[in-house]
Amino acid sequence: MxxxxxxxxxxxxxxxxxxxxxxxxxxxxxxxxxxxxxxxxxxxxxxxxxxxxxxxxxxxxxxxxxxxxxxxxxxxxxxxxxxxxxxxxxxxxxHMGVAGGKNAWWNDVLTHGEASEFARYFDIDRREKLVLPILGDPLAETIASSALKVEQVAGRYVLEAYGEHRLPLRDEDQATAATDDIAALIDRQHYRLASWRVANDELNWRRFFTINDLAGLRxxxxxxxxxxxxxxxxxxxxxxxxxxxxxxxxxxxxxxxxxxxxxxxxxxxxxxxxxxxxxxxxxxxxxxxxxxxxxxxxxxxxxxGYDFMEQVTALLHAPGGAEPLANLWADMSGRSADFAPEELCARQELLAWQFDAQHRRCVEAFVALARSTPDCDGLTRGMLHRAIERLLWVFPVYRTYGTVEAAPSADARIREMVRQRVAEFVPPGEDMVVDRILSWLAGEGPGNAPLAAEAVRKFQQLSAPIAAKAVEDTAFYRYGRLLSRNDVGFEAARMSLDIDAFHAAMTERARDWPSAMLATATHDHKRGEDVRARLAVLSEIPDLWRSRGEHWFELAAPYADGVDPADTYMLLQTLFGAWPTNLRAANPEALSEYAERIVAWQEKALREAKLRSSWEAPDEAYETRCHDLARALLDPQRSAAFLGDITALVDLVAPAAEANSLAQVALRYTVPGVPDLYQGTETDDLSLVDPDNRRPVDYLAREQMLATASDSKVALIARLLALRRQYPALFAGGSYEPIAVAGARAEHVIAFNRVHDGKAVRCVTALRSAGRYVDEVDASDWWADTALSSGETIADLLGTSAVSVVVMDAVVS
Known part of the structure; x- marks a missing residue:
């Protein structure tokens, strides 16, 4: 148990x-x-x-x-x-939050410097003053503008900046703080005030990703x-x-x-x-x-649960959509049809920009290590810089886990993959530098052990944020083959996952991780689970989608002057994918509300992409053009034809999208693991990236839906949770046994048993079955001779439904 x-x-x-x-x-x-x-x-x-x-x-x-x-x-x-x-x-x-002056530990470090008992708590380079990049302008200009003042708070003098930041002053300065020259006073502190713009280049403490308000803990x-x-x-x-x-x-x-x-x-x-x-x-x-x-x-x-979210989402996508949708993206946007060039470019840009300080400190750690090692005297700073840079360009995972003592066996495969990937970027004759760094990551390199530990740590704590920020928070906003494949932990280069591979992953999960979480929506997702479910249908109907997309481009053209085609195309995908249930052109108030949600998503997407705008330097004129386009397309007075066409397509794919949604639910609650339900997503989850996915939830409506079983998604969740409550041991520890499917539509259904102690739960779920609905064929005819290995036909098991989950006596084969 x-x-x-x-x-x-x-x-x-x-x-x-x-x-x-x-x-x-x-x-x-x-x-x-x-x-x-x-x-x-x-x-x-x-x-x-x-x-x-x-x-x-x-x-x-x-x-x-x-x-x-x-x-x-x-x-x-x-x-x-x-x-x-x-x-x-x-x-x-x-990490901890360090903005706003409310972190007592951080304030103590600012007050007492290295003498603070909390100095060891934060990952700070002690060779210089702690850099605080909180100013809007260089320090001299800020002082001249009188934006920095000394004031008294709770009996102590503090430095106040812009009315927002309150920074502690040294104990030694308390007696004279009110009469000192402010420039001299600031110069005596244990920290150095600087413009926020220097953070990427000069920050000397580890932050969380690129957020200056979050300091890394040790x-x-x-x-x-x-x-x-x-x-x-x-x-x-x-x-x-x-x-x-x-x-x-x-x-x-x-x-x-x-x-x-x-x-x-x-x-x-x-x-x-x-x-x-x-x-x-x-x-x-x-x-x-x-x-x-x-x-x-x-x-x-x-x-x-991000790994399951990736697996189940990929399972919903049709492999045949990969090439035509990639070609459509390239035609529409003028950008690469493949994801790899976007990822490489983003990694190169962010490493050279947002992570420059962390990169240089990583290089310095390896330089110190090399200088302590007699047989590394030929490794120059430049060589180490180039090798580390290029390794981070191609690193295939968040990080490795080796220490000075040893490295896990799984790291060996990662290091070999990196060695192969980096080869084309290494300058002639510098392969041995890459090999030496990889040997240190493996815990096998020579030299001073503490220096090796520090160098390896800095590399590992740099490769993870590069992966997160360059891939998920940059390249995913630049590449738009199909946006349902761009989410946290996803492989955007892969369109789909075949049924056998999914079975293998679930069999492994039952064996190794029966209690891991199963998620399909989180506080960090970029698109709600039902946005992804609807967009996944497009992988089955790429030709129809091309015709609609090209037509919508023409309808958008009068309002898209000065908007990059890539941004227009991603907007069209987003409008379609997140289209609220039952939204119609006859409801201008609801359309306006939807437009403002889209505008908020648009602002974040444009700034995260860092191509035509950014958080550091927003191009408000360009953003306004994009916002105007979104609002125009959702204005029934200006875009009646577009609204009629998009609602028609949403209606056409609705049964297939719902089937995908219910398939996600069925799999989340029946495969091995602990199913997690993100707040509010028991009904249609048509949310976008935060803050949209953190909007208030109407729980009264959900309670009523649960009581009346008036929503198919809520009803299925409740039914499956009731089964999990009735048979806890079966779901918690039962085996996962794939069921073979044969026939004309075998690739459109997944079936398996969960078996434990004489009982079994059988799950049969339709997959990628847009043809049942879009082509308007009779459901039973569409399944034709498709059947389980036991002989039961899918037409009889599913009928017009998407999911069949039944409890039965375990069948011993």
Whole structure:
């Protein structure tokens, strides 16, 4: 039996000041009625005031008062426990929020410098003053403009900037701070004020990705680990939580060591008799590249589900759409039909720009290592710079996990893949530099062990953010073959996943990771699960989509002057994919509301792409042209023909899109793992990237849908969760057994059994079946002779439905 701390099914809440523990407590009966076993909470520790997500933690030692504080959290847990439900919390060990002057640990470092007891907490280069890139202009100009002032707060003098930042001053300056020359006063501090524009080049502390407000923590330090985890251990010891989801585990110095330590500490805690028995449930936010395994010796239950989201989404796409949609993208946009050139360009640009300081410090670490090693005296700074740069251009995974002592065996395949990929970029005669760096990453290189550890750490903590920012947050906004294949953890270069490969992945999951999370929507997704489900239909009808897309381009032309064709085409895909259910041209108010959602997405997409606008230097004139185009297309007075045409296509593919949606649901709740339901997505999830995917949820409507079974998606979720509640051992530990399918439409159906202790659940799900609906053929005729290996025909099993899930006595073959 799986221990009670392992969830049967989770429901993710995003907590903030407008959705508190009390709000969640009121929804506990609904979650119970739906069939959820565990509430899965976004970070509950004290975050920056007004935080909408909780990852900018300023105090990890107490529960956020904006969410209701510890008393309200205890009340929520009591309501859950009364219904035999539990809590999993999201924790953030990699970084803290340092903006706004509310982080006491960071403020102490600013006040006392290296003498601060908290100096060891943050990943800071101590060879120079800590750089604070918070100014709008260079320091001299800022001082001249009187934007910096000294004021008194709670009996101490602080430096106030722009009315927003309040920075502590040294103890030695308190007596004279009010009368000192401000330039001289600033010069004496333990930090150096600078323009925000210098951060990419001069920052001397590790930040989270490219966010200057989030400072990296040194969780590898036992003192830091204890201080930042004390609250979590107490909550677990008191039976208030059952486990954790670890945010951005790849940012840590030693993810494997961290996870093992976390497991050991949690499982050594004696829980109250009334609390569910351990071991603790631990999952990690880990992006796995195609073919990259999750190490089995990390002592975790698996990932938080991005890998499954990629697999199930790819399964919905038809392989035949890859080439025609790539050609259409190239024709429409004038950009590459393939993803690889976009990824390479983005990696090159971001490494040379946003990660320049981190890159140079990585090179410096390897230079120091090389200089300490007698047989490396021929390795120059330039050689090491070029080798590291080119390795990061082609690195196929977030990072490797070797230490000075050793490297896991799985890293060897990654290093060999890197060696092959980088060959075309290495200058003549410098292959040996690449080989030497890879040997250090393998824990086999020569030289001073502490210097080697530092160099390897800097490389590993640079390769992960390069992958995240260059691929997911840049190239994914530049490449538009089919936007449903561009999401967190996805392989945009791959259009689809065949059924046998999906079966193999699920068989492996049953064997190795039966308790890993299964997600199809998250707080970080770029497009909602039902946006992806609808767009996936286009992979089945590329010719029809080309004709519609070309026609829409013509209709958009009068309003698209000065808008890049690539941005127009991605807009058209987005308008179609996220089109709200039942939205019609006769409802101008709803069209206007949709337009503003699209405009918000557009702004983020354009700035993340960094081609024609950016967060650093927004091109407001260009953005306005794009926004005007979106609003014009959604204006019934100006675009009646377009609106009529797009709604007709949305209606045409609606049955196929719904079939895809229900297939995702069926697979999420029947394959091995713990299904997670992101807030509100029990009904149509037609959301876009945040903040759109974090909008308020109408729970009253969902409660009514659940009570009346008036929504097919909600009804299917409730039915499958009821089965999981009735047969917990079968779903938690049952084997995964693929069922062979034969016949004319064998590639359009997936079937399998989950078998345990004499019982089986059989799942049969339609896939890529747009032909059933778009071609307007009779459903039973469309399936023709397609049948399971047992002889049961798909026409009889599914009829006009998309999913069949039944419980039966286990069949022993």
């Amino acid at each position: 799986i221990p009670p701390t392992t969830p049967r099914a989770t429901y993710r809440f995003q907590f903030h000041k407008d959705f508190t523990f009390a709000d969640a407590e009121a929804l506990v009966p609904y979650l119970d009625a739906l069939g959820i076993s565990h509430l899965y909470a976004s970070p509950i520790t004290t975050a920056r005031s007004g935080s909408t997500h909780g990852y900018d933690v300023v105090d990890p030692t107490r529960i956020n008062p904006e969410l209701g504080g510890e008393d309200a959290f205890r009340s929520l847990v009591a309501a859950l426990r009364a219904r035999d439900m539990g809590v999993i919390i999201d924790i953030v060990p990699n 969780a590898e330090d036992p003192i830091v680990f204890d201080a930042t985890h004390a609250l979590y251990f107490r909550l677990y010891a008191e039976g208030l939580i059952d486990g954790v989801r670890v945010d951005h585990v790849d940012g840590l110095t030693n993810p494997a060591g961290y996870c093992r330590q976390l497991r050991a500490r949690l499982d050594a805690i004696e829980r109250p008799a009334e609390a569910p028995a351990g071991p603790a449930y631990i999952v990690i936010e880990k992006i796995l590249a195609g073919g990259e395994p999750l190490a089995k010796d990390w002592a975790v239950d698996g990932t938080s």
